[in-house]
Amino acid sequence: MTFEYAPAPESRDIAALKPSYRMFLDGEFVEGTGEPLKTLNPATEEVLTEVSTASIADVDKAVKAAHRAYDRVWSRMPGSERAKYLFRIARMIQERSRELAVLETLDNGKPIKESRDVDVPLAAAHFFHHAGWADKLAYAGYGPDPRPLGVAAQVIPWNFPLLMAAWKIAPALACGNTVVLKPAETTPLTALVLAEICQQADLPPGVVNILPGAGEIGAELVAHPEVHKVAFTGSTEVGKQIQETVAGTAKKLTLELGGKAANIVFDDAALDQAVEGIVNGIFFNQGHVCCAGSRLLVQESIAEELLERLQARIGTLRVGDPMDKNTDVGAINSAAQLARIRELTEIGDAEGAVRWTSSCPLPDKGYFFAPTVFSEVQQAMRIAQEEIFGPVLSVLTFRTPEEAIKKANNTPYGLSAGVWSEKGSRILWATQQLRAGVVWANTFNRFDPVSPFGGYQESGFGREGGRAGLEAYLNV
Amino acid sequence: MSYGRPRVLPVGHFQDVVRDESSLRRFLHALPGVDQVGLEQRAAGLATRSIKKASKMWAIDTAISMIDLTTLEGSDTPGKVRTLAAKARRPDPGYPDVPAVAAVCVYPDMVETAVTQLSGTGIGVASVATAFPSGRSIREVKLADTRFAVEQGASEVDMVIDRGAFLSGRYWQVFEEIQAVKQACGDAHLKVILETGELAGYDAVRRASWLALLAGGDFIKTSTGKVSPAATLPVTQLMLQAVRDWHAATGEHRGVKPAGGIRTTKDAIKYLVTVHEVAGPDWLTPKLFRFGASSLLNDLLMQRRTQLEGHYSGQDYVTVD
Numbered sequence: 001m002t003f004e005y006a007p008a009p010e011s012r013d014i015a016a017l018k019p020s021y022r023m024f025l026d027g028e029f030v031e032g033t034g035e036p037l038k039t040l041n042p043a044t045e046e047v048l049t050e051v052s053t054a055s056i057a058d059v060d061k062a063v064k065a066a067h068r069a070y071d072r073v074w075s076r077m078p079g080s081e082r083a084k085y086l087f088r089i090a091r092m093i094q095e096r097s098r099e100l101a102v103l104e105t106l107d108n109g110k111p112i113k114e115s116r117d118v119d120v121p122l123a124a125a126h127f128f129h130h131a132g133w134a135d136k137l138a139y140a141g142y143g144p145d146p147r148p149l150g151v152a153a154q155v156i157p158w159n160f161p162l163l164m165a166a167w168k169i170a171p172a173l174a175c176g177n178t179v180v181l182k183p184a185e186t187t188p189l190t191a192l193v194l195a196e197i198c199q200q201a202d203l204p205p206g207v208v209n210i211l212p213g214a215g216e217i218g219a220e221l222v223a224h225p226e227v228h229k230v231a232f233t234g235s236t237e238v239g240k241q242i243q244e245t246v247a248g249t250a251k252k253l254t255l256e257l258g259g260k261a262a263n264i265v266f267d268d269a270a271l272d273q274a275v276e277g278i279v280n281g282i283f284f285n286q287g288h289v290c291c292a293g294s295r296l297l298v299q300e301s302i303a304e305e306l307l308e309r310l311q312a313r314i315g316t317l318r319v320g321d322p323m324d325k326n327t328d329v330g331a332i333n334s335a336a337q338l339a340r341i342r343e344l345t346e347i348g349d350a351e352g353a354v355r356w357t358s359s360c361p362l363p364d365k366g367y368f369f370a371p372t373v374f375s376e377v378q379q380a381m382r383i384a385q386e387e388i389f390g391p392v393l394s395v396l397t398f399r400t401p402e403e404a405i406k407k408a409n410n411t412p413y414g415l416s417a418g419v420w421s422e423k424g425s426r427i428l429w430a431t432q433q434l435r436a437g438v439v440w441a442n443t444f445n446r447f448d449p450v451s452p453f454g455g456y457q458e459s460g461f462g463r464e465g466g467r468a469g470l471e472a473y474l475n476v
Numbered sequence: 477m478s479y480g481r482p483r484v485l486p487v488g489h490f491q492d493v494v495r496d497e498s499s500l501r502r503f504l505h506a507l508p509g510v511d512q513v514g515l516e517q518r519a520a521g522l523a524t525r526s527i528k529k530a531s532k533m534w535a536i537d538t539a540i541s542m543i544d545l546t547t548l549e550g551s552d553t554p555g556k557v558r559t560l561a562a563k564a565r566r567p568d569p570g571y572p573d574v575p576a577v578a579a580v581c582v583y584p585d586m587v588e589t590a591v592t593q594l595s596g597t598g599i600g601v602a603s604v605a606t607a608f609p610s611g612r613s614i615r616e617v618k619l620a621d622t623r624f625a626v627e628q629g630a631s632e633v634d635m636v637i638d639r640g641a642f643l644s645g646r647y648w649q650v651f652e653e654i655q656a657v658k659q660a661c662g663d664a665h666l667k668v669i670l671e672t673g674e675l676a677g678y679d680a681v682r683r684a685s686w687l688a689l690l691a692g693g694d695f696i697k698t699s700t701g702k703v704s705p706a707a708t709l710p711v712t713q714l715m716l717q718a719v720r721d722w723h724a725a726t727g728e729h730r731g732v733k734p735a736g737g738i739r740t741t742k743d744a745i746k747y748l749v750t751v752h753e754v755a756g757p758d759w760l761t762p763k764l765f766r767f768g769a770s771s772l773l774n775d776l777l778m779q780r781r782t783q784l785e786g787h788y789s790g791q792d793y794v795t796v797d
Contacts (some may be wrong), residue, residue: 003752003760010524074691113524272717273514316753325526422509442511 005318008325015103021051021188023212024195025058026065027205032058034213039188042109043322043331051188054211059180059220062209065149066178069206073149075176079135086131086173088201089194091364093124093166096197100190104162106320107189109331109367110137110285112323122447123166126465129449130174131469137175140467146474148176149252154240155218156191157234158184158333159288159389165191167464168231169208170449177229178286180209182221184234186334187302188212219245227251229473233290236387236413236458254462254472256290257452258387259415262408263293263444264430267302269420273442275309278393281418281444283317283329284372287391288320288337290459291416293444295377295384296395297404303397309377311356314371319360329391332367341369341390348374348383353394379407387413401426405433414456418444422457437463489726494690497648504647504686510714519709525749532745536780539744539772540567542762544602544632544733546581546770547797548609548701554589557582559797561593568777568794571784577773578762579632583608584625591629602632602667606657609671609700611636611645615653622660633657634667634768636700637684639674647687654691667733667766668693672711673703681711685718686736695731701768706736709746716755719764729758735768741779744772770797 018038022029034053041048054062074082092099099121101115110119137146152172156164161183172179183191195210211217215238222230223245232242233256246253263281265274281293298306322330333339349355353374362368369390377384377394384394398404409419417436419427431439437455440446447453452463462472487514522709525592527535545564547556560580568574579600580590590601603625607613622633635657641649658666668688672681688696696715699706713733732755738744751759759765774794781789 002757003748005525005527006529006531067525202543269508270511270514271508271509276514276518471542
């Protein structure tokens with residue numbers, strides 16, 4: 001007999017799923033006047049629940065409510081008082097962490113072990129971190145009394161629904177701004193539970209408003225004349241549209257967009273751990289990560305050995321039911337995203353790259369894509385250039401360190417990069433040459449509220465997290 | 477599947493490495509480094525696997541069958557060894573279907589007693605040797621120690637490496653000593669204890685693992701159990717990588733034995749998950765993976781009863797040795 005892991009599913013009941021969810025406006029849960037949407041569990045394709053969405057009129061109401069809250073309460077409140085609310089929200093996220101994790105996995109398709117061990121703890125950590133800043137802004141390096149901006153319009157993606165909401169809301173509130181946030185169309189649920197937490201924390205009405213809806217609601221929100229700050233995380237295409245909308249206004253803008261990160265492995269790297277880092281870099285969250293290490297650049301002399309080890313390791317990844325505690329790779333978030341991944345991988349075949357796919361079994365229903373590696377990829381191929389946003393790795397080789405840097409930087413993006421070497425001087429040299437907002441050395445996809453995150457070029461601008469991240473929400 | 481191993485290194489494999497002192501040193505120092513953070517992160521990840529129901533039952537029985545039931549105290553008596561042997565044969569009198577353990581592990585002077593008790597059962601008798609646990613003696617004494625254990629009937633010998641020589645870079649001396657002990661073992665299987673708690677860092681553990689494999693050790697073992705820290709999950713993961721890579725290079729299977737500090741079923745299952753996912757399913761057999769333990773067995777038996785009976789039993793329901 002072999003060692004089969006019996007199913008170890010987390011209980012769905014913990015999510016306390018309700019038959020319907022409503023938007024959060026001016027401190028109340030109200031029926032939106034937009035067309036209600038049904039949100040799916042991508043692992044089963046079943047409808048989870050119905051969510052009421054905002055209309056254009058609701059956007060206006062929400063912005064006005066945020067404005068009132070800003071003028072009357074939030075901007076006047078001492079930082080030490082704002083901090084108390086943020087600390088309270090952070091603790092309540094921790095208290096409801098299991099519920100949030102299960103709900104996130106149901107709505108998004110990511111494995112429960114990731115929502116449990118990464119998304120939810122990091123969301124709480126962002127609130128804790130920024131709660132600490134609220135009464136210390138004078139020491140952040142932006143002058144003796146930095147002022148908030150006003151109403152922040154925030155639009156977030158579906159890959160880390162709760163975590164992105166925390167990344168956006170926590171610094172905005174800490175700096176004294178109020179918020180209107182639009183979660184992604186396919187993953188609105190955890191943001192609405194966060195709204196419930198804000199309500200239970202007695203956050204003054206209007207300080208946080210959450211409006212589910214499709215892209216046009218996001219467009220309406222960022223275009224609203226009474227918005228002072230726009231923060232967007234999502235695709236480069238939408239980011240460009242937002243930049244056009246905001247151009248010529250006084251609105252302050254930060255964009256966190258796509259990426260095509262290079263993960264560079266030098267021949268003196270700690271091989272077994274580099275393999276782990278490569279796997280984590282591209283298969284974490286099914287590769288739905290803007291900073292995913294989707295281009296592996298490996299030094300020629302170890303390329304063959306590394307690829308063998310990598311494939312053996314990827315073969316042990318368990319793909320399937322995201323609710324199972326032993327699942328490593330969960331479901332693709334939507335049929336549309338699955339179609340895009342399929343399209344780009346077919347292009348990879350047509351371009352002549354060599355496809356290898358893990359032989360792991362896939363569930364019969366739901367949106368799943370087996371971990372895939374393309375080798376013999378050339379810079380000129382689309383799979384080396386375009387963001388696939390799925391569990392697909394492109395492998396390129398290099399001979400000299402200079403060539404590695406040149407290839408790594410040869411992209412319109414510039415969000416993240418990884419360097420693997422046991423030689424400290426080489427790591428320092430490479431990180432100085434790499435044009436990326438985040439460079440990891442001998443690790444990948446590590447996040448912490450203390451370290452700023454953001455990109456270059458088509459990966460966007462502005463930083464989130466840490467001292468640098470405060471700048472985006474202060475009038476400096 | 478056969479796990480037989482040739483007496484000498486397979487022709488063409490690593491002959492150039494073990495040609496002389498400097499070639500051996502060059503090879504060991506050219507092994508890829510180990511990144512501590514990454515290694516420990518992977519170990520922590522493997523430790524979160526949730527093993528339930530039928531797979532837990534399978535893991536418990538497999539773990540029992542992999543135990544080297546150990547007593548290595550100055551106060552050991554023939555009576556204690558006889559008790560241990562009885563427990564090794566039938567770990568839980570209430571459940572005769574519980575598998576026997578892999579071996580009992582004793583000091584050389586207790587081997588005869590253990591052999592008498594276990595003859596014909598298929599359960600091995602392992603003896604520590606080579607001036608265990610410190611290894612601080614001259615080679616003649618270490619070899620005499622080994623020969624005595626084997627003459628008494630030990631089927632397995634657990635030797636300690638000369639950590640002083642290893643840490644000061646005298647790899648050739650350690651290599652020759654393992655080879656000499658191997659020769660003195662005759663047909664007995666040799667487990668080479670690296671005492672990882674005394675080696676400075678993971679890079680040294682990797683070097684020591686390869687050194688022991690090159691010198692002909694059938695198993696590499698983490699610890700004597702007399703030094704803290706003893707076995708850890710990251711160190712065992714690293715040693716499993718070594719036997720996996722050895723197999724990839726030579727086609728031979730060699731074994732790993734974590735020893736010391738593994739006391740609970742939960743811990744044992746983490747190790748089995750690590751064996752399964754790092755080395756592979758081939759290693760999930762007592763021929764290639766052992767636990768050096770004493771109190772672990774009772775916890776496994778209690779958990780086994782819990783699985784079958786649906787409630788926890790107490791210490792009083794398992795035998796105390």
